[in-house]
Amino acid sequence: MAKYDGDKVEKVRQRRLHEEQNLFSRLPATYAASRKQGQQILQRAAGLSVVEWRTLWDLSEAGTLTIRELAEIQRADHSLLSRALPAMQKKGLVSMQRDAGDGRQTIVALTDAGRAAYKRAAPSMKRRRDALREQFTPEELTTFVDYLDRLEAFLRQPIDDILYEKERVN
Amino acid sequence: MAKYDGDKVEKVRQRRLHEEQNLFSRLPATYAASRKQGQQILQRAAGLSVVEWRTLWDLSEAGTLTIRELAEIQRADHSLLSRALPAMQKKGLVSMQRDAGDGRQTIVALTDAGRAAYKRAAPSMKRRRDALREQFTPEELTTFVDYLDRLEAFLRQPIDDILYEKERVN
DNA sequence: AGAAACTACGTGACAAGTCACATAATTTTT
Protein backbone atom coordinates (compact mmCIF):
# COMPACT_ATOMS: atom_id res chain seq x y z
CA MET A 1 0.00 0.00 0.00
CA ALA A 2 2.40 2.62 -1.16
CA LYS A 3 1.00 6.01 -0.26
CA TYR A 4 2.55 7.64 -3.27
CA ASP A 5 2.30 11.38 -3.35
CA GLY A 6 3.35 12.02 -6.91
CA ASP A 7 3.20 15.74 -6.41
CA LYS A 8 5.63 15.55 -3.51
CA VAL A 9 7.99 13.29 -5.37
CA GLU A 10 7.97 15.73 -8.23
CA LYS A 11 8.73 18.61 -5.89
CA VAL A 12 11.74 16.80 -4.49
CA ARG A 13 12.91 15.92 -7.97
CA GLN A 14 12.54 19.51 -9.09
CA ARG A 15 14.37 20.81 -6.11
CA ARG A 16 17.19 18.34 -6.53
CA LEU A 17 17.42 19.19 -10.19
CA HIS A 18 17.62 22.83 -9.36
CA GLU A 19 20.39 22.29 -6.87
CA GLU A 20 22.16 20.23 -9.46
CA GLN A 21 22.88 23.40 -11.40
CA ASN A 22 24.10 25.29 -8.37
CA LEU A 23 27.86 25.34 -8.15
CA PHE A 24 27.77 26.11 -4.44
CA SER A 25 25.75 23.04 -3.76
CA ARG A 26 27.66 20.73 -6.09
CA LEU A 27 31.07 21.55 -4.71
CA PRO A 28 30.54 20.05 -1.24
CA ALA A 29 29.15 16.83 -2.65
CA THR A 30 31.92 16.47 -5.19
CA TYR A 31 34.59 17.15 -2.64
CA ALA A 32 32.99 14.75 -0.18
CA ALA A 33 33.07 12.03 -2.83
CA SER A 34 36.69 12.79 -3.58
CA ARG A 35 37.70 12.63 0.02
CA LYS A 36 35.83 9.42 0.57
CA GLN A 37 37.40 7.74 -2.40
CA GLY A 38 40.85 8.92 -1.39
CA GLN A 39 40.34 7.70 2.15
CA GLN A 40 39.29 4.27 0.96
CA ILE A 41 42.19 3.82 -1.38
CA LEU A 42 44.73 5.05 1.16
CA GLN A 43 43.27 3.01 3.95
CA ARG A 44 43.40 -0.13 1.92
CA ALA A 45 46.79 0.44 0.35
CA ALA A 46 48.76 1.65 3.33
CA GLY A 47 46.53 2.42 6.30
CA LEU A 48 47.03 6.13 5.78
CA SER A 49 44.74 9.10 6.20
CA VAL A 50 44.50 11.77 3.53
CA VAL A 51 46.48 14.27 5.54
CA GLU A 52 49.16 11.68 6.19
CA TRP A 53 49.35 10.82 2.51
CA ARG A 54 49.71 14.45 1.45
CA THR A 55 52.43 14.97 3.99
CA LEU A 56 54.40 11.90 2.96
CA TRP A 57 54.05 12.89 -0.67
CA ASP A 58 55.25 16.42 -0.10
CA LEU A 59 58.20 15.26 1.96
CA SER A 60 59.08 12.70 -0.69
CA GLU A 61 59.09 15.29 -3.40
CA ALA A 62 60.55 18.30 -1.63
CA GLY A 63 62.71 16.88 1.14
CA THR A 64 62.47 18.08 4.71
CA LEU A 65 59.92 20.80 5.33
CA THR A 66 58.66 22.88 8.21
CA ILE A 67 55.07 22.76 9.38
CA ARG A 68 54.37 26.12 7.84
CA GLU A 69 55.78 25.00 4.51
CA LEU A 70 53.71 21.84 4.54
CA ALA A 71 50.60 23.85 5.29
CA GLU A 72 51.38 26.28 2.52
CA ILE A 73 51.91 23.55 -0.05
CA GLN A 74 48.71 21.84 0.99
CA ARG A 75 46.78 25.12 1.08
CA ALA A 76 45.64 24.20 4.57
CA ASP A 77 45.73 25.74 8.00
CA HIS A 78 48.89 25.01 9.95
CA SER A 79 46.83 23.65 12.83
CA LEU A 80 45.80 20.67 10.74
CA LEU A 81 49.43 19.66 10.37
CA SER A 82 50.30 20.67 13.88
CA ARG A 83 47.84 18.09 15.10
CA ALA A 84 48.54 15.36 12.56
CA LEU A 85 52.30 15.32 12.77
CA PRO A 86 52.82 14.15 16.36
CA ALA A 87 50.63 11.15 15.57
CA MET A 88 52.65 10.46 12.46
CA GLN A 89 55.80 10.69 14.49
CA LYS A 90 54.38 8.21 16.98
CA LYS A 91 53.64 5.86 14.10
CA GLY A 92 57.22 6.27 13.00
CA LEU A 93 56.39 7.83 9.64
CA VAL A 94 58.23 11.10 10.19
CA SER A 95 60.74 12.69 12.51
CA MET A 96 60.35 16.15 13.98
CA GLN A 97 62.99 18.38 15.44
CA ARG A 98 63.33 22.00 16.34
CA ASP A 99 65.31 23.99 13.84
CA ALA A 100 68.64 24.88 15.44
CA GLY A 101 68.83 28.04 13.34
CA ASP A 102 65.31 29.30 13.98
CA GLY A 103 63.93 28.02 17.25
CA ARG A 104 60.34 28.64 16.23
CA GLN A 105 60.35 26.17 13.42
CA THR A 106 59.98 22.43 13.46
CA ILE A 107 61.73 20.46 10.80
CA VAL A 108 59.82 17.46 9.56
CA ALA A 109 61.60 14.65 7.76
CA LEU A 110 60.62 11.29 6.32
CA THR A 111 61.76 8.17 8.12
CA ASP A 112 62.40 4.86 6.38
CA ALA A 113 59.00 3.69 7.52
CA GLY A 114 57.50 6.87 6.08
CA ARG A 115 59.19 6.27 2.77
CA ALA A 116 57.96 2.70 2.78
CA ALA A 117 54.37 3.76 3.52
CA TYR A 118 54.58 6.29 0.73
CA LYS A 119 55.73 3.61 -1.66
CA ARG A 120 52.89 1.33 -0.65
CA ALA A 121 50.28 4.00 -1.32
CA ALA A 122 51.77 5.75 -4.31
CA PRO A 123 50.93 3.21 -7.03
CA SER A 124 47.23 3.17 -6.19
CA MET A 125 47.10 6.93 -6.04
CA LYS A 126 48.88 7.16 -9.34
CA ARG A 127 46.43 4.71 -10.85
CA ARG A 128 43.66 6.93 -9.65
CA ARG A 129 45.15 10.00 -11.27
CA ASP A 130 45.68 8.02 -14.46
CA ALA A 131 42.09 6.83 -14.38
CA LEU A 132 40.97 10.42 -14.04
CA ARG A 133 42.91 11.27 -17.16
CA GLU A 134 40.85 8.74 -19.02
CA GLN A 135 37.71 10.65 -18.13
CA PHE A 136 38.95 14.07 -19.15
CA THR A 137 41.09 15.21 -22.02
CA PRO A 138 44.21 17.21 -21.15
CA GLU A 139 42.47 20.34 -22.42
CA GLU A 140 39.46 19.67 -20.24
CA LEU A 141 41.65 19.16 -17.21
CA THR A 142 43.42 22.43 -17.87
CA THR A 143 40.12 24.21 -18.21
CA PHE A 144 38.79 22.52 -15.09
CA VAL A 145 41.77 23.65 -13.03
CA ASP A 146 41.45 27.12 -14.50
CA TYR A 147 37.81 27.25 -13.42
CA LEU A 148 38.76 26.13 -9.93
CA ASP A 149 41.43 28.83 -9.88
CA ARG A 150 38.97 31.51 -10.79
CA LEU A 151 36.35 30.17 -8.44
CA GLU A 152 38.83 30.10 -5.59
CA ALA A 153 39.89 33.67 -6.34
CA PHE A 154 36.25 34.69 -6.25
CA LEU A 155 35.66 32.83 -3.00
CA ARG A 156 38.64 34.38 -1.27
CA GLN A 157 37.46 37.90 -1.92
CA PRO A 158 36.35 39.84 1.15
CA ILE A 159 32.62 39.29 1.37
CA ASP A 160 31.92 43.00 1.39
CA ASP A 161 33.27 43.21 -2.14
CA ILE A 162 30.65 40.71 -3.17
CA LEU A 163 27.70 41.94 -1.16
CA TYR A 164 28.16 45.62 -1.87
CA GLU A 165 29.77 45.43 -5.26
CA LYS A 166 27.92 48.42 -6.62
CA GLU A 167 29.77 50.72 -4.26
CA ARG A 168 33.15 49.46 -5.32
CA VAL A 169 35.24 51.83 -7.36
CA ASN A 170 36.68 49.38 -9.73
CA MET B 1 70.13 37.98 9.10
CA ALA B 2 67.71 36.09 6.95
CA LYS B 3 69.08 32.60 6.50
CA TYR B 4 67.68 32.33 3.05
CA ASP B 5 67.93 28.91 1.58
CA GLY B 6 67.07 29.69 -1.99
CA ASP B 7 67.16 26.06 -2.97
CA LYS B 8 64.64 25.16 -0.32
CA VAL B 9 62.34 28.01 -1.22
CA GLU B 10 62.45 26.88 -4.80
CA LYS B 11 61.59 23.32 -3.79
CA VAL B 12 58.56 24.51 -1.91
CA ARG B 13 57.51 26.70 -4.79
CA GLN B 14 57.91 23.84 -7.22
CA ARG B 15 55.97 21.51 -5.05
CA ARG B 16 53.17 23.99 -4.57
CA LEU B 17 53.08 24.65 -8.28
CA HIS B 18 52.86 20.97 -8.97
CA GLU B 19 49.99 20.54 -6.56
CA GLU B 20 48.33 23.47 -8.22
CA GLN B 21 47.70 21.33 -11.28
CA ASN B 22 46.37 18.42 -9.28
CA LEU B 23 42.62 18.32 -9.25
CA PHE B 24 42.54 16.17 -6.14
CA SER B 25 44.52 18.70 -4.22
CA ARG B 26 42.71 21.77 -5.53
CA LEU B 27 39.26 20.51 -4.71
CA PRO B 28 39.64 20.57 -0.91
CA ALA B 29 41.04 24.09 -0.91
CA THR B 30 38.37 25.41 -3.23
CA TYR B 31 35.61 23.79 -1.28
CA ALA B 32 37.05 25.07 2.00
CA ALA B 33 37.05 28.59 0.61
CA SER B 34 33.48 28.20 -0.55
CA ARG B 35 32.31 26.92 2.79
CA LYS B 36 34.11 29.68 4.63
CA GLN B 37 32.62 32.39 2.46
CA GLY B 38 29.16 30.93 2.80
CA GLN B 39 29.53 30.66 6.55
CA GLN B 40 30.56 34.28 6.83
CA ILE B 41 27.73 35.61 4.73
CA LEU B 42 25.13 33.50 6.48
CA GLN B 43 26.45 34.28 9.91
CA ARG B 44 26.35 37.96 9.25
CA ALA B 45 23.01 38.05 7.45
CA ALA B 46 20.97 35.77 9.65
CA GLY B 47 23.10 33.91 12.17
CA LEU B 48 22.66 30.70 10.22
CA SER B 49 24.99 27.79 9.55
CA VAL B 50 25.38 26.38 6.07
CA VAL B 51 23.36 23.30 6.87
CA GLU B 52 20.61 25.42 8.36
CA TRP B 53 20.54 27.65 5.30
CA ARG B 54 20.28 24.73 2.90
CA THR B 55 17.47 23.27 4.91
CA LEU B 56 15.49 26.49 5.08
CA TRP B 57 15.99 26.99 1.38
CA ASP B 58 14.82 23.51 0.46
CA LEU B 59 11.78 23.78 2.70
CA SER B 60 10.96 27.17 1.23
CA GLU B 61 11.09 25.83 -2.29
CA ALA B 62 9.63 22.39 -1.90
CA GLY B 63 7.34 22.62 1.11
CA THR B 64 7.47 20.09 3.94
CA LEU B 65 10.03 17.37 3.54
CA THR B 66 11.22 14.33 5.42
CA ILE B 67 14.76 13.99 6.70
CA ARG B 68 15.59 11.52 3.99
CA GLU B 69 14.29 13.85 1.30
CA LEU B 70 16.31 16.75 2.67
CA ALA B 71 19.44 14.62 2.71
CA GLU B 72 18.79 13.46 -0.83
CA ILE B 73 18.30 16.97 -2.15
CA GLN B 74 21.41 18.14 -0.39
CA ARG B 75 23.42 15.11 -1.49
CA ALA B 76 24.42 14.62 2.11
CA ASP B 77 24.25 11.84 4.66
CA HIS B 78 21.01 11.73 6.59
CA SER B 79 22.92 11.84 9.85
CA LEU B 80 23.95 15.40 9.16
CA LEU B 81 20.32 16.47 9.05
CA SER B 82 19.33 14.15 11.84
CA ARG B 83 21.70 16.04 14.08
CA ALA B 84 21.04 19.55 12.80
CA LEU B 85 17.27 19.50 12.85
CA PRO B 86 16.59 19.17 16.58
CA ALA B 87 18.76 22.25 17.14
CA MET B 88 16.85 24.11 14.46
CA GLN B 89 13.62 23.10 16.10
CA LYS B 90 14.88 24.39 19.43
CA LYS B 91 15.72 27.69 17.72
CA GLY B 92 12.18 27.74 16.40
CA LEU B 93 13.17 27.60 12.73
CA VAL B 94 11.37 24.39 11.88
CA SER B 95 8.80 22.01 13.31
CA MET B 96 9.22 18.24 13.30
CA GLN B 97 6.55 15.60 13.64
CA ARG B 98 6.25 11.93 13.03
CA ASP B 99 4.39 11.07 9.88
CA ALA B 100 1.03 9.61 10.85
CA GLY B 101 0.97 7.53 7.66
CA ASP B 102 4.49 6.13 7.92
CA GLY B 103 5.71 6.02 11.48
CA ARG B 104 9.35 5.86 10.45
CA GLN B 105 9.40 9.24 8.86
CA THR B 106 9.70 12.68 10.39
CA ILE B 107 8.01 15.52 8.62
CA VAL B 108 9.93 18.77 8.75
CA ALA B 109 8.15 22.08 8.12
CA LEU B 110 9.12 25.74 8.15
CA THR B 111 7.86 27.91 10.98
CA ASP B 112 7.23 31.62 10.64
CA ALA B 113 10.59 32.26 12.29
CA GLY B 114 12.19 29.91 9.79
CA ARG B 115 10.61 31.73 6.90
CA ALA B 116 11.80 35.03 8.36
CA ALA B 117 15.37 33.76 8.76
CA TYR B 118 15.31 32.51 5.20
CA LYS B 119 14.21 35.92 4.01
CA ARG B 120 16.97 37.63 5.93
CA ALA B 121 19.66 35.43 4.40
CA ALA B 122 18.30 34.99 0.89
CA PRO B 123 19.21 38.40 -0.58
CA SER B 124 22.88 38.08 0.36
CA MET B 125 23.06 34.57 -0.97
CA LYS B 126 21.42 35.65 -4.17
CA ARG B 127 23.89 38.48 -4.49
CA ARG B 128 26.67 35.97 -4.14
CA ARG B 129 25.27 33.79 -6.89
CA ASP B 130 24.84 36.84 -9.08
CA ALA B 131 28.41 37.92 -8.39
CA LEU B 132 29.58 34.46 -9.43
CA ARG B 133 27.78 34.90 -12.72
CA GLU B 134 29.88 37.95 -13.36
CA GLN B 135 32.99 35.83 -13.15
CA PHE B 136 31.85 33.07 -15.46
CA THR B 137 29.85 33.15 -18.64
CA PRO B 138 26.72 30.99 -18.76
CA GLU B 139 28.55 28.60 -21.06
CA GLU B 140 31.45 28.35 -18.66
CA LEU B 141 29.13 27.65 -15.76
CA THR B 142 27.42 24.92 -17.72
CA THR B 143 30.76 23.39 -18.59
CA PHE B 144 31.93 23.72 -15.00
CA VAL B 145 28.89 21.90 -13.66
CA ASP B 146 29.30 19.26 -16.34
CA TYR B 147 32.88 18.70 -15.24
CA LEU B 148 31.79 18.39 -11.63
CA ASP B 149 29.14 15.91 -12.76
CA ARG B 150 31.64 13.78 -14.54
CA LEU B 151 34.15 14.07 -11.73
CA GLU B 152 31.56 13.06 -9.18
CA ALA B 153 30.53 10.08 -11.28
CA PHE B 154 34.17 9.05 -11.45
CA LEU B 155 34.63 9.50 -7.72
CA ARG B 156 31.58 7.44 -6.84
CA GLN B 157 32.80 4.43 -8.77
CA PRO B 158 33.76 1.44 -6.65
CA ILE B 159 37.47 1.80 -6.08
CA ASP B 160 38.18 -1.62 -7.47
CA ASP B 161 36.98 -0.42 -10.85
CA ILE B 162 39.64 2.22 -10.72
CA LEU B 163 42.49 0.27 -9.23
CA TYR B 164 42.09 -2.82 -11.35
CA GLU B 165 40.63 -1.29 -14.44
CA LYS B 166 42.52 -3.58 -16.79
CA GLU B 167 40.55 -6.54 -15.53
CA ARG B 168 37.24 -4.88 -16.19
CA VAL B 169 35.23 -6.35 -19.03
CA ASN B 170 33.83 -3.21 -20.42
C1' DA C 1 70.00 47.48 23.70
C1' DG C 2 65.15 47.49 24.55
C1' DA C 3 60.54 47.84 22.80
C1' DA C 4 57.49 46.67 19.30
C1' DA C 5 56.13 43.90 15.67
C1' DC C 6 56.06 39.71 13.46
C1' DT C 7 56.31 34.61 12.84
C1' DA C 8 55.84 29.58 14.01
C1' DC C 9 53.53 26.54 16.45
C1' DG C 10 50.13 24.43 19.84
C1' DT C 11 45.51 23.96 21.29
C1' DG C 12 40.50 24.47 22.35
C1' DA C 13 36.17 24.99 20.14
C1' DC C 14 33.44 24.42 16.37
C1' DA C 15 31.32 23.10 11.43
C1' DA C 16 30.55 19.82 7.96
C1' DG C 17 31.01 15.53 6.42
C1' DT C 18 31.52 10.28 6.56
C1' DC C 19 30.69 5.39 8.35
C1' DA C 20 28.89 1.75 11.14
C1' DC C 21 25.69 0.10 13.90
C1' DA C 22 21.17 0.04 16.62
C1' DT C 23 16.21 0.36 16.67
C1' DA C 24 11.67 0.75 15.21
C1' DA C 25 8.31 0.76 11.52
C1' DT C 26 6.94 -0.89 6.99
C1' DT C 27 6.88 -3.91 3.10
C1' DT C 28 7.75 -8.24 0.85
C1' DT C 29 8.13 -13.25 0.88
C1' DT C 30 6.96 -17.64 1.98
Added chain:
DNA sequence: AAAAATTATGTGACTTGTCACGTAGTTTCT
Protein backbone atom coordinates in the same frame (compact mmCIF):
# COMPACT_ATOMS: atom_id res chain seq x y z
C1' DA D 1 0.34 -14.67 9.57
C1' DA D 2 5.09 -15.13 10.57
C1' DA D 3 9.65 -14.45 8.95
C1' DA D 4 12.73 -11.88 6.27
C1' DA D 5 14.09 -7.89 4.05
C1' DT D 6 13.99 -3.04 3.60
C1' DT D 7 13.65 1.74 5.07
C1' DA D 8 13.94 5.98 8.17
C1' DT D 9 16.01 7.76 11.77
C1' DG D 10 19.29 8.34 15.79
C1' DT D 11 23.87 8.18 17.62
C1' DG D 12 28.87 7.38 18.64
C1' DA D 13 33.31 7.78 16.64
C1' DC D 14 36.22 9.71 13.38
C1' DT D 15 38.38 12.95 9.53
C1' DT D 16 39.12 17.27 7.45
C1' DG D 17 38.95 21.80 7.85
C1' DT D 18 38.34 26.61 10.03
C1' DC D 19 39.17 30.43 13.61
C1' DA D 20 40.87 32.57 17.72
C1' DC D 21 44.03 33.01 21.02
C1' DG D 22 48.28 32.04 23.76
C1' DT D 23 53.29 31.42 23.98
C1' DA D 24 57.84 31.58 22.64
C1' DG D 25 61.42 32.83 19.41
C1' DT D 26 63.08 36.34 15.70
C1' DT D 27 63.40 40.51 13.44
C1' DT D 28 62.86 45.41 13.03
C1' DC D 29 62.72 50.03 14.79
C1' DT D 30 64.13 53.74 17.59
